[in-house]
Every structure is written in C-alpha cells, then in structure tokens.
Amino acid sequence: MSAKKWLIAFFGCVLFVLLLIAGLNFFVDPFGVFGDRFMQWYSFDFTNNPRAAKTAYLDINSEQYDSYLIGCSSTSSFPIDSLNEYTGANFFNLFSYGADTYDMYATAMYVLDNYNPKNILLNLSIMNTYYYDYESDPLTDSLHAKVDGSSLLSFYLRFLFANPQYAFAKLSDLREDTYLPQTFDVFNEESGAYDKSVRDVESIGNMDEYLSAYPVFTDYPKAGYALKEADRCLEAVREIVERCERDGVTLTVVFSPLYYEHAEYFDADATRDFLARLADITGFWDFSYSSVSFDSRYFYDATHFRNSVGEMALSRIYGGEFYVPDDFGFYVTAENAEEYLSGYRTAETPDTGEYTAEVPILTYHHIAEGASSTVTSPEAFESHLSALIDAGYTPVFLSELRNYVLYGDPLPEKPVVITFDDGYLSNYEQALPILEKYGAKATIFVIGVSFGSDTYKDTGNAITPHFGLDEAQAMLSSGLIEFGSHTYDLHQWPPFEEGDARENLALRDGESESDYISMLRNDLEQFDSEIWSVLGGNSGIFSYPYGEVTTEAAVVLSESGYDVTVSTQPGVNTIVRGLPQSLLSLNRFTVDGSMTDADILSLIEGN
Amino acid sequence: MNMDKILEIIRELVPGTDVAADTLLIEDEIIDSFDLVALVGELSDAFDVQIGVESVTPENFETPSAIASLIERLREG
Amino acid sequence: MSFVSLRFLALLAASLALCFLLPKKVRWIALLAASVIFYAMAGAELLVYLASATLSTFLAGLVIDRLNRRRAAAAADAKAKGLQVTEINTAFTRKKRAAAAAALLLNFGILAALKYLDPFLGAVEYVSRIFGGVDIPRFTLALPLGISFYTFQSASYVIDLLREKYPASRNILKYALFVSYFPQITQGPIGRYDRLSPQFENLPGFNADALRNGIQLAVWGLFKKIVIADRAAVIADNVFAGYDGYGGVIILFGVFVYGIQLYCDFSGGIDMARGISEMFGVELAENFRRPYLATSLADYWRRWHITLGEWMREYVFYSITFSRRFGRFSKKLRTNLGGRAGKVLPTALVTFVVFFLIGLWHGGSSKYIAFGLWNGVIITFSQLMAAPYAAVRARLKISDSSKLLYAFRLLRTLLLVTLGRYFTRADNLSLALGMLSQTFAHPGVSALSASSFLSLGLGGWDMGVLALGSAVVTIAGVYEERNHDLRAAICRARPVLQIAIMLAIILAVVFLGFYRSGYIPSEFIYKAF
Structure with missing residues (x-):
C-alpha cells in the first residue's frame, strides 16, 4: 500500500471510529441531551445528568407544564400532585441534585425566558448560601448550554463524544430495568421529581428501629459551614424576584426544612442575618427550623426532608387539610421579619408525645366454641374486651389512626385496635353483639372470594361460613365495624386448591416481576369491583395474608389507594403525625383462643 | 623519540604484551576502555598536551603510530 | 501542554499545513512559531x-566561536614561524572556558535553583531542626516546561563549541528553534545541534512517507502510553502508596509493573515526539532500544534514555576522565592499588558520579544517592568480575552464544533493574529500603492467589488489557531485536491486513485508552444525593 493510500485509509478509519461513537451516543443518548427520541427512557437520563436531560426533555414536552419547581435535591420533596391540586397548575420539578445557587438561578432564568410560566416555586436550601458555582463533572453535572449560555457546539460535541461506557451502561441497564426504581433510574419522568415509591412505602414507626436502619442520624457528620456565598445567593434571588414581578409570574420562595443538626452547622446569627436580608427582597415561607427539624423520622437522610414534610409545607402554604405542626412554616416579610427572627432557632426538642401515639392491635379470626390460634370462644372474646376497657383502653378504627396521622385528629388516651381476619359469619353472629354491648369498634378484613360463602370456590369443599352482603351492611350500619381487604383470592388454602395455591403475596420462584405485579393488580381490581363496589368504596385498609410483605406489593397497594396496611408481626405500633409511612405494615398481636385477660394485657403492655 | 615513550607507556599499562608501532590496540583488544582512560592520562602528562574528548576516537588510538601522530598534531596545532 | 489534547492536535495540524505550504527556505519558521505557541500555552511568563x-x-557560542577562529589563526601563524602552539592553545582555552563557564553556570544555576533549591532547603531545615535550629523559609517556583531538556541541549551546544566541533549558529531564531523545538521539549530526546540544525535547514515539506511513518510512530507511542502505562500506573501507585499489606512477591510484581509503566509512558512519549517530528521530516535521536532485552546493567543503560546517557558520557564522563587532573589521580590510584582494581576503580568513581547525576536529573532527593550507588556498585562489580566470570564459563564449557545463558542474563538484568526502581519510585529512601526488606523477608508465597493480584486496583478486564498490551509491545520488541524492521514489515503487508492493524490500534487507543477513565457508574453518580 502506498503511503498516500495508507494515509487515506488511516483518516478513513479515524473518521469511522468517531462516527461510531457519535452515532452510539446520539441514538442511545445516555444523558438525554439529544431528546432521547429512540429509547425515551427519561428517568434514566435524568439520573445521569438531571440538569441537561431535563432541559432537553422540556424542549419536547413543555406544553404539558405551565409551572416549575426550582432548586436543589430537597425540592423533590414537594409532592407535585398536591401542588397541582392546590394551585390548579401543571408543575414540572426542574430540581437537580447537588444544584448550587448558580444552577438554580440559571434554570429559573431559562424557564422565564423560554416558557412563560404561571408559577415558580423556588426552594432555597441553606446550602445555597454555601455553594455558588462549584466545579462539577462536565458530563454528569453540567447545565445545558442553553441554560448557562455556553457554546452549544462544544456542548453537543462533548456529549456526542462522551465516554461510550455511558451508552453501554444504558443499554445493559435497560435489561435490568424493573418496575421499582433502581440506582440508574431514580426519577419519575412525568413530574421530574425523585421516584420515592420504594422509600415512601417503608414502614416507619419506632424511633430506635429507624435509627438502626439509618445510622447517619446517630453519627451525623460534623462539619462547619459558613454562609460564605450569602451575598451572591441573595443577588440571584433578587434578580429572579424582579424578573417574576415584571413578567407577572407567581413566585413562591421557600426556605426549606432542615434537620436540626444540619441547620446548626450554620451560625445562628449569620443565618438570621441572611433571612432578614432575604425578607427585604421578598416575602418567603420559612420552614427551616421547627419541631419537625428534631425528629429524624421526617428525613430521608440528614439533608433531605421527606415527601410528607413537603406535604405539610404545601398544606401550610395553601391552607390544606394535611397535618401541619403549629410551629412549622411562617411567611416572613420585611415587616414581620425582625420579630419573627428574634425567636428563630430557639425551639427546643419537642415532646414526642404531642405528635406520636403508641397503638397495639389485636387479631382475631373465628369466634366460636373452642380455643386455637384462629378460634376464640365468645366468652373469652367478651372477657378480653371488658378487661381492655377496664384497663383504660378504647377500641378505635384503623381509619382513626389514619386521621390522626394525616390530619392531626385526636385519639383517645389509650387506643387499641381490634381486628378480625378472613370475614367469618361468626364475626357478625357472635362478635358484633358483644362489641355492641361495650360500644367497641373493630376492623374486619374480608377475603373477596369467600364473601358470603360456606364452600371453597371451584372445588366446593365445605368451609367455615363467611358473612355476605346483608350481614356486612348490617355491620356497617351499626357504626362499630369498618372493613378492610384481605385480598380477593390471594389467601388460598392449599388442600382445597387444584393447582399451585397462592397462600400469600410472596413472589413465586421464577415468577417475573411484571407477571407478579399484574397478578396483584388484577386481584385488587376484582376486590374493587365485587366488594368495595357494594361496601361503600375502598376504605384504603389492607391486611397482608400471613403478614407476608413484599416491596412490590407495598408499592402497588400504595398506588391503588391503600394507605393503612397491617401485618402479623407482633408489637406495639408508634404512629407519627405527618408521617403516613407510620401506617404501613402495622404490627399486630395474634390472639390465641386460650389466652387469658392477663395474657392479653401483658402482651400489649410489653411485660 | 615519541614512539619509544608511547610504547613504554602502553607496556607499563598492559604488562606482558608485545606491542609494536603497528599493533592494532583496540581491534585486537590489547587495551580496554579502562586502559584507554589511563593511557590518555599518561600521554597528556608525558607529552604535556591536552587530549580533549574530541580527540579520543578509535582512529586516533588505533595503533601506537596513530597515537604518535595525534600527539604531533596536538603539539603543533 | 499534553500531546493528548484537542488543542495540541489543532496546533499540530495548523503547523503541518503551514510547513507544507511555505517555501523551503522559510519552513523552519512554521516550526519556530509552533514551538513558541506550544510553550506559551503552558504559561507565557515561562x-x-x-x-x-x-x-x-x-x-556564549558567538564568543567561543570567535575565540576558536582567533586561536586557529594564531596557531597557524605560530606554526608558520616554527613556534610551539601549546602555549597559544592554553591561553585561548582559558578564555574559551571562561565564556562557556559563564553560560553554563547561569543555566545550570537556574535549573538547580528551580529544581533543587527546595529539596535542598528541606534537607537543611531537617538538619537544623535536629540541632534545634530555626525554620528555614521554603518556597516553590513554577518549573518552566522542559527546563532540564533545553538546559542540557543548549549546554551541549556550548561544550561542543568549546571542543571546536562545529562553527556557531549565526541566526538566533534558528538557534532558538533548536533550543525550543516543540516535539522534544517536554520529555526529550535530548538533541544535538549538529544533528538537528541541518534538518531544520532542509525541511522536506509534504512527504507522504514521512507523514505516514510519523503517524504510525506517534499512534504506537500513544497506545503504549494510554492503554498500557496508564493502567500499569494504578497498580504501581497502589503498591508504592503503602506496601504494608502486601507480601514480597506482590511488591516485586508491583515494582515490575511500575517498570512497565515507566517504559511505556516514557518510550511512548518519546515515540510520539519522534513521530510528530517525523511528520515534519525531522528525525530525532533514538532514546530507547528495547532496554528490557539488555543482557547486563551496563547494556541496559546503553538502551534506556539513550540521549541522556550519551550526554552524560560525552559531557560528564569524558570531561572528567580525560582531564589532566583525573589522569594524575588515576595514576596515583593505579600505582598504589595495582592490578585490575587499580585500573577499574578510578573510572568506577566517575561512574558513580554519572549515576548520581542521572538520579539527580529525576529530582533532588537522598534516594537518588542510593540509586547511583546501586547502579555504580553493580556495574563496577561486573567489570571487576568480567574476567573470572569468563573463566568460569570456559571451565563449564558454556558457550557465549548459549540461549540459556542469554535467558539467564536477560532475567538477571531485569531483576537488577527492577530492584533499582525501588529507589527511584518510593517516596523516600527509608520507604524504599523497607519495601526491599519486606520483599525478601516476607515474600508471602503461601498467601498468593489470583485475587491478590486483583486487589491492586485493576479489575480482571483491565489486568487482561495490561497483559495483552504488554505482550504486544514485547513481541514487537523481540522482533526488532532480531534486526527486523517492524514498520517496513507492516508496510509490506497486504492492504487488508494493514487496515486491520490500523483499525485495531485506533480502536484500542480510543476505547481502551481515551475512554478508560472519566466514566462514573450510575450508583456513584447518584450516590449521596
């Protein structure tokens, strides 16, 4: 080969390889900067680079939204659905993790320049006073060139020739993608917020258990921060405020909730000074330091408050029904700033008794002569009940626990919940009269398929009779009974089943995730259409058969409107106001028919 | 005469060898690099000349007579 | 500025184009302009x-050159009059030396001040602390790009003129190109004026063969650097960062891999420099000749960083050994000691000096004294033992061309070189000695497994790439060692094969080199948010 031909071949090869890389990056688009038109997996793109990918996503989908949330990662925790409901707008969460003040500023200006928004919710974090524009990875942390005004050519070239491993990773992660979020797709693409579906169905209650699951709160990293970028932060806010005023955009500025140890890294006087200056620029909602700050259960980790805390904040701002502690959230203006700030950060560790309750739950099944783990005699049941009442307990509905947690409704001093699983006719015939005698409330979990039946479905084997519609309606009208779901047909009895019995919600060997999820959904829908439709609608209360809980089931149940769920794990529950997760997988003591009154009391009093 | 003195220096350096004016010193491995260093030192002393690096070449030290003519050149410039 | 950057690529393309377009007489200006821009990009103030x-x-060159001419004229005059010239020469030599000394002192003084003052002050401080003395103010100045290389290169010019090797340059810009020539200024090879300046005068312009050869060499160098050396560096850094947890075998392996890193990085860089220069039609001196195929430590030093070794031989070793004073000194030693030792020892002392300077070249630290000693002792020892060793071989009837003997010599040299690297790479002397003793005192052979090699920072895949890359370089080296011209062989191959090789190397450089790092897996991207 002559040297000239060699040179042509060489440059041809170089060109070929360059085109190969560029093509891969363009079509797979691991950062979503080219619009991800082929794979359309935006939750992955947002995860890789939330800034650039969200900008490119908006390019295509901007007509779906008219309002924007802007800020760093804690901004994710303002629930979009509630926000839309309160404002009647369509919000997109433009937050990016690790956003510094410049990111926030540039993003706000970009939105104002290009999308003519109705509302902007600007979430300032205390870290915005610390970082203005810190150096970041050019691929994973960079702003879109359209946003920061840098060269578009070099921006697109950078992503066109990005490390192909990102594209390969996207392709291989696609095969691993599941219904639940994973490290490579932590976003919800429609809202732009984090997909917290798994973190938000974790059962939370007891503080000690929480701290052992999240030791970061017991060993919070000690560091000192100065508010070194306060000036530039305020300047950025001023520009955004002025611009919104000029454009007639409704701007809501929030100073976000902080975990107290995190807040206390920043000098109190300097923080007060910063807030006073902020109030001179604009009125804003301060959530930074309150009783909420002291309870780590309200935080995903030391720097991120939970979605439910965001829910509290929205409830405060828009006057919603969701529980808000009195000292949480204050609208600070130039006029009231001095007075408000004089008391800033003086709150002391609150008494947890004011917003938490200890609730034991008892599980009965069949009420009939005899004594076993599923059979309790009417006499024993009555004796248990009267002993509880004598000991000062008040039986309440599970839905009352919900009202306590979500809306801050009161509970009696010593609440206890009495539940019956499976829906036996004896609950109506034997238990109801006793309950009526004492004016005690109870929750019954109905298995859909055996509702009103005394034979096993299909095979026709005789079974303990279950109450039907008439009895159920009578119980409802007594005002002492509420119903929950015990699945439609996922609590099968293997000896009477022809095929493989599904005794509980555990995932079967070899069952695919998508099959499992659609199986769950079908069952829930069937319960909806056959039971809830005649019992006054979904009560949102659910009992896991044999207490078997899976993450997938927890997510699906939450999506289907079940927000109070119970297991069979023994233990007293701690429920927390403003923390809906304290209503999930609630512990229950299974009552054995042979137990004495004293047994019951020592069970629930833990001695 | 120069040649006698040169031969004497070489014989002293490498005892037990028979060296004549046309003996191939380097090619026949009569002297090695260490001897060469010593030889240069001895020659500069004996003839009071400056034998610079540029002059230390295989050609100039090929035979005793080549060395003699090198010294001649160095003395007369 | 690194050769591996878009900016450099742009500079290279522009200067190549300019060089190809300009008429022959002024082509060198394109190179000078590129060199100045290249240098200024590293920091214009430098x-x-x-x-x-x-x-x-x-x-200094002009002054010396004038003295040279005046001396020649005076000597010719004296000769014509039948007078002795020795005295005339001596008189001029003194003046010439003064001029040279001024220039050399200035330049080596700057080099020493920038490179060695701080470690020197550190040593002074250390000593003064022992005696409860005061703190010494320390400062570090920015080290100008390639200062060692251009200092040595311009020094050789001055000394060559002193030795009347060639006439001085009369054009300061052309001379400036010799000093600042961009392909070689950052890492060598150390050029000589008499080899480079004629090439600058006769730049060929566009030459497809030269361009191809240059690209081939540069890409090959790039391959060695970013595919092999950058991987090997991970292992070497790990082992030298803290050797406590490793058994002796692993440490030795780590140091051996460091040798791979050093060779591939350095020779790769030199190949790139030579390749880039070749594109312009300028052939730079060879700096490596398969050093790992050396049969003795002395042989190794004739193959490793050749231009530095030659510089040292020419300007240090010879300057000392052929001086009158040294002549007298060695004579004294010879007469007092006698025998082979008396003959070898004087030169051995100079060898020590040279190796100490080579050590010092790498940086000012006490460990380089140890490095100089190590090499000096072994080379001296082998010179002393050459004769008895040959006698043993003769008695055992081992032929000098025996393959087994060759293999033994290769391995022995490799081991000696590797042991020497303990000194150059360890942070300080005591660490180097600690590693050495750990290597032999606790080899930890029993605890050895595949995973002990994988715990050094490179996963199985990268380990495989490192091994395969090293194998390719070794095979190429062995092929050339047998007096074959690898490049010529490749150029003779069928076009399909040539394109396949080309594509393989390009793909390797791009995917295994450029994109080796800078990828953050998603679990790390999102981590902590």
Whole structure:
C-alpha cells in the first residue's frame, strides 16, 4: 500500500471510529441531551445528568407544564400532585441534585425566558448560601448550554463524544430495568421529581428501629459551614424576584426544612442575618427550623426532608387539610421579619408525645366454641374486651389512626385496635353483639372470594361460613365495624386448591416481576369491583395474608389507594403525625383462643 | 623519540604484551576502555598536551603510530 | 501542554499545513512559531526562562566561536614561524572556558535553583531542626516546561563549541528553534545541534512517507502510553502508596509493573515526539532500544534514555576522565592499588558520579544517592568480575552464544533493574529500603492467589488489557531485536491486513485508552444525593 493510500485509509478509519461513537451516543443518548427520541427512557437520563436531560426533555414536552419547581435535591420533596391540586397548575420539578445557587438561578432564568410560566416555586436550601458555582463533572453535572449560555457546539460535541461506557451502561441497564426504581433510574419522568415509591412505602414507626436502619442520624457528620456565598445567593434571588414581578409570574420562595443538626452547622446569627436580608427582597415561607427539624423520622437522610414534610409545607402554604405542626412554616416579610427572627432557632426538642401515639392491635379470626390460634370462644372474646376497657383502653378504627396521622385528629388516651381476619359469619353472629354491648369498634378484613360463602370456590369443599352482603351492611350500619381487604383470592388454602395455591403475596420462584405485579393488580381490581363496589368504596385498609410483605406489593397497594396496611408481626405500633409511612405494615398481636385477660394485657403492655 | 615513550607507556599499562608501532590496540583488544582512560592520562602528562574528548576516537588510538601522530598534531596545532 | 489534547492536535495540524505550504527556505519558521505557541500555552511568563537560556548560550557560542577562529589563526601563524602552539592553545582555552563557564553556570544555576533549591532547603531545615535550629523559609517556583531538556541541549551546544566541533549558529531564531523545538521539549530526546540544525535547514515539506511513518510512530507511542502505562500506573501507585499489606512477591510484581509503566509512558512519549517530528521530516535521536532485552546493567543503560546517557558520557564522563587532573589521580590510584582494581576503580568513581547525576536529573532527593550507588556498585562489580566470570564459563564449557545463558542474563538484568526502581519510585529512601526488606523477608508465597493480584486496583478486564498490551509491545520488541524492521514489515503487508492493524490500534487507543477513565457508574453518580 502506498503511503498516500495508507494515509487515506488511516483518516478513513479515524473518521469511522468517531462516527461510531457519535452515532452510539446520539441514538442511545445516555444523558438525554439529544431528546432521547429512540429509547425515551427519561428517568434514566435524568439520573445521569438531571440538569441537561431535563432541559432537553422540556424542549419536547413543555406544553404539558405551565409551572416549575426550582432548586436543589430537597425540592423533590414537594409532592407535585398536591401542588397541582392546590394551585390548579401543571408543575414540572426542574430540581437537580447537588444544584448550587448558580444552577438554580440559571434554570429559573431559562424557564422565564423560554416558557412563560404561571408559577415558580423556588426552594432555597441553606446550602445555597454555601455553594455558588462549584466545579462539577462536565458530563454528569453540567447545565445545558442553553441554560448557562455556553457554546452549544462544544456542548453537543462533548456529549456526542462522551465516554461510550455511558451508552453501554444504558443499554445493559435497560435489561435490568424493573418496575421499582433502581440506582440508574431514580426519577419519575412525568413530574421530574425523585421516584420515592420504594422509600415512601417503608414502614416507619419506632424511633430506635429507624435509627438502626439509618445510622447517619446517630453519627451525623460534623462539619462547619459558613454562609460564605450569602451575598451572591441573595443577588440571584433578587434578580429572579424582579424578573417574576415584571413578567407577572407567581413566585413562591421557600426556605426549606432542615434537620436540626444540619441547620446548626450554620451560625445562628449569620443565618438570621441572611433571612432578614432575604425578607427585604421578598416575602418567603420559612420552614427551616421547627419541631419537625428534631425528629429524624421526617428525613430521608440528614439533608433531605421527606415527601410528607413537603406535604405539610404545601398544606401550610395553601391552607390544606394535611397535618401541619403549629410551629412549622411562617411567611416572613420585611415587616414581620425582625420579630419573627428574634425567636428563630430557639425551639427546643419537642415532646414526642404531642405528635406520636403508641397503638397495639389485636387479631382475631373465628369466634366460636373452642380455643386455637384462629378460634376464640365468645366468652373469652367478651372477657378480653371488658378487661381492655377496664384497663383504660378504647377500641378505635384503623381509619382513626389514619386521621390522626394525616390530619392531626385526636385519639383517645389509650387506643387499641381490634381486628378480625378472613370475614367469618361468626364475626357478625357472635362478635358484633358483644362489641355492641361495650360500644367497641373493630376492623374486619374480608377475603373477596369467600364473601358470603360456606364452600371453597371451584372445588366446593365445605368451609367455615363467611358473612355476605346483608350481614356486612348490617355491620356497617351499626357504626362499630369498618372493613378492610384481605385480598380477593390471594389467601388460598392449599388442600382445597387444584393447582399451585397462592397462600400469600410472596413472589413465586421464577415468577417475573411484571407477571407478579399484574397478578396483584388484577386481584385488587376484582376486590374493587365485587366488594368495595357494594361496601361503600375502598376504605384504603389492607391486611397482608400471613403478614407476608413484599416491596412490590407495598408499592402497588400504595398506588391503588391503600394507605393503612397491617401485618402479623407482633408489637406495639408508634404512629407519627405527618408521617403516613407510620401506617404501613402495622404490627399486630395474634390472639390465641386460650389466652387469658392477663395474657392479653401483658402482651400489649410489653411485660 | 615519541614512539619509544608511547610504547613504554602502553607496556607499563598492559604488562606482558608485545606491542609494536603497528599493533592494532583496540581491534585486537590489547587495551580496554579502562586502559584507554589511563593511557590518555599518561600521554597528556608525558607529552604535556591536552587530549580533549574530541580527540579520543578509535582512529586516533588505533595503533601506537596513530597515537604518535595525534600527539604531533596536538603539539603543533 | 499534553500531546493528548484537542488543542495540541489543532496546533499540530495548523503547523503541518503551514510547513507544507511555505517555501523551503522559510519552513523552519512554521516550526519556530509552533514551538513558541506550544510553550506559551503552558504559561507565557515561562517563556522568559527559555529566552534567557537561548540568548545566553547563543551569545556564549558567538564568543567561543570567535575565540576558536582567533586561536586557529594564531596557531597557524605560530606554526608558520616554527613556534610551539601549546602555549597559544592554553591561553585561548582559558578564555574559551571562561565564556562557556559563564553560560553554563547561569543555566545550570537556574535549573538547580528551580529544581533543587527546595529539596535542598528541606534537607537543611531537617538538619537544623535536629540541632534545634530555626525554620528555614521554603518556597516553590513554577518549573518552566522542559527546563532540564533545553538546559542540557543548549549546554551541549556550548561544550561542543568549546571542543571546536562545529562553527556557531549565526541566526538566533534558528538557534532558538533548536533550543525550543516543540516535539522534544517536554520529555526529550535530548538533541544535538549538529544533528538537528541541518534538518531544520532542509525541511522536506509534504512527504507522504514521512507523514505516514510519523503517524504510525506517534499512534504506537500513544497506545503504549494510554492503554498500557496508564493502567500499569494504578497498580504501581497502589503498591508504592503503602506496601504494608502486601507480601514480597506482590511488591516485586508491583515494582515490575511500575517498570512497565515507566517504559511505556516514557518510550511512548518519546515515540510520539519522534513521530510528530517525523511528520515534519525531522528525525530525532533514538532514546530507547528495547532496554528490557539488555543482557547486563551496563547494556541496559546503553538502551534506556539513550540521549541522556550519551550526554552524560560525552559531557560528564569524558570531561572528567580525560582531564589532566583525573589522569594524575588515576595514576596515583593505579600505582598504589595495582592490578585490575587499580585500573577499574578510578573510572568506577566517575561512574558513580554519572549515576548520581542521572538520579539527580529525576529530582533532588537522598534516594537518588542510593540509586547511583546501586547502579555504580553493580556495574563496577561486573567489570571487576568480567574476567573470572569468563573463566568460569570456559571451565563449564558454556558457550557465549548459549540461549540459556542469554535467558539467564536477560532475567538477571531485569531483576537488577527492577530492584533499582525501588529507589527511584518510593517516596523516600527509608520507604524504599523497607519495601526491599519486606520483599525478601516476607515474600508471602503461601498467601498468593489470583485475587491478590486483583486487589491492586485493576479489575480482571483491565489486568487482561495490561497483559495483552504488554505482550504486544514485547513481541514487537523481540522482533526488532532480531534486526527486523517492524514498520517496513507492516508496510509490506497486504492492504487488508494493514487496515486491520490500523483499525485495531485506533480502536484500542480510543476505547481502551481515551475512554478508560472519566466514566462514573450510575450508583456513584447518584450516590449521596
């Protein structure tokens, strides 16, 4: 080969390889900067680079939204659905993790320049006073060139020739993608917020258990921060405020909730000074330091408050029904700033008794002569009940626990919940009269398929009779009974089943995730259409058969409107106001028919 | 005469060898690099000349007579 | 500025184009312009150092050259009159030396001040603390790009003129190109004026063969650097960062891999420099000749960083050994000691000096004294033992061309070189000695498994790439060692094969080199948010 031909071949090869890389990056688009038109997996793109990918996503989908949330990662925790409901707008969460003040500023200006928004919710974090524009990875942390005004050519070239491993990773992660979020797709693409579906169905209650699951709160990293970028932060806010005023955009500025140890890294006087200056620029909602700050259960980790805390904040701002502690959230203006700030950060560790309750739950099944783990005699049941009442307990509905947690409704001093699983006719015939005698409330979990039946479905084997519609309606009208779901047909009895019995919600060997999820959904829908439709609608209360809980089931149940769920794990529950997760997988003591009154009391009093 | 003195220096350096004016010193491995260093030192002393690096070449030290003519050149410039 | 950057690629393309377009007489200007831009990109203020070195040695050259001519005229005159010339020569030599000394002192003084003052002050401080003395103020100045290389290069010019090797340059810009020539200024090879300047005068312009050869060499160098050396560096850094947890075998392996890193990085860089220069039609001196195929430590030093070794031999070793004073000194030793030792020892002392300087070249630290000693002792020892060793071989009837003997010599040399690297790479002397003793005292053979090699920072995949890359380089080396011309062989191959090789190397350089790092897996991207 002559040297000239060699040179042509060489440059041809170089060109070929360059085109190969560029093509891969363009079509797979691991950062979503080219619009991800082929794979359309935006939750992955947002995860890789939330800034650039969200900008490119908006390019295509901007007509779906008219309002924007802007800020760093804690901004994710303002629930979009509630926000839309309160404002009647369509919000997109433009937050990016690790956003510094410049990111926030540039993003706000970009939105104002290009999308003519109705509302902007600007979430300032205390870290915005610390970082203005810190150096970041050019691929994973960079702003879109359209946003920061840098060269578009070099921006697109950078992503066109990005490390192909990102594209390969996207392709291989696609095969691993599941219904639940994973490290490579932590976003919800429609809202732009984090997909917290798994973190938000974790059962939370007891503080000690929480701290052992999240030791970061017991060993919070000690560091000192100065508010070194306060000036530039305020300047950025001023520009955004002025611009919104000029454009007639409704701007809501929030100073976000902080975990107290995190807040206390920043000098109190300097923080007060910063807030006073902020109030001179604009009125804003301060959530930074309150009783909420002291309870780590309200935080995903030391720097991120939970979605439910965001829910509290929205409830405060828009006057919603969701529980808000009195000292949480204050609208600070130039006029009231001095007075408000004089008391800033003086709150002391609150008494947890004011917003938490200890609730034991008892599980009965069949009420009939005899004594076993599923059979309790009417006499024993009555004796248990009267002993509880004598000991000062008040039986309440599970839905009352919900009202306590979500809306801050009161509970009696010593609440206890009495539940019956499976829906036996004896609950109506034997238990109801006793309950009526004492004016005690109870929750019954109905298995859909055996509702009103005394034979096993299909095979026709005789079974303990279950109450039907008439009895159920009578119980409802007594005002002492509420119903929950015990699945439609996922609590099968293997000896009477022809095929493989599904005794509980555990995932079967070899069952695919998508099959499992659609199986769950079908069952829930069937319960909806056959039971809830005649019992006054979904009560949102659910009992896991044999207490078997899976993450997938927890997510699906939450999506289907079940927000109070119970297991069979023994233990007293701690429920927390403003923390809906304290209503999930609630512990229950299974009552054995042979137990004495004293047994019951020592069970629930833990001695 | 120069040649006698040169031969004497070489014989002293490498005892037990028979060296004549046309003996191939380097090619026949009569002297090695260490001897060469010593030889240069001895020659500069004996003839009071400056034998610079540029002059230390295989050609100039090929035979005793080549060395003699090198010294001649160095003395007369 | 690194050769591996878009900016450099742009500079290279522009200067190549300019060089190809300009008429022959002024092509060198394209190179000078590229060199100045290249240098200025590293920091325009550092050009002051380069300019002062250029100017001072250029002027010293002019002075010496004038003295040379006057001396020649005076000597010819004296000869015609039948007078002795020795005295005339001596008189001129003194003046010439004064001019050379001024330029050399200035330039080596700057080099020493920038490179060695801080470690020197550190040593002084250390000593003064022992005696409860005061703190010494420390400071570090920015080290000008390639200061060692251009200092040595311009020094050789001055000394060559002193030795009347060639006439001085009369054009300071052309001379400046010799001092600042961009392909070689950052890492060598150390060029010589008499080899480079004629090439600058006769730049060929566009030459497809030269361009192809240059690209081939540069890409090959790039391959060695970013595919092999950058991987090997991970292992070497790990082992030298803290050897406590490793058994002796692993440490030795780590140091051996460091040798791979050093060779591939350095020779790769030199190949790139030579390749880039070749694109312009300028052939730079060879700096490596398969050093790992050396049969003795002395042989190794003739193959490793050749231009530095030659510089040292020419300007240090010879300058000392052929001086009158050294002549007298060695004679004294010879008469007092006698025998082979008396003959070898004087040169051995100079060898020590040279190795100490080579050590010092790498940086000012006490460990380089140990490095110099190590090499000096072994080379001296082998010179002393050459004769008895040959006698043993003769008695055992081992032929000098025996393959087994060759293999033994290769391995022995490899081991000696590797042991020497303990000194150059460890952070300080005591660490190097600690590693050495750990290597032999606790080899930890029993605890050895595949995973002990994988715990050094490179996963199985990268380990495989490192091994395969090293194998390719070794095979290429062995092929050339047998007097074959690898490049010529490749150029003779069928076009399909040539394109396949080309594509394989390009793909390797791009995917295994450029994109080796800078990828953050998603679990790390999102981590902590």
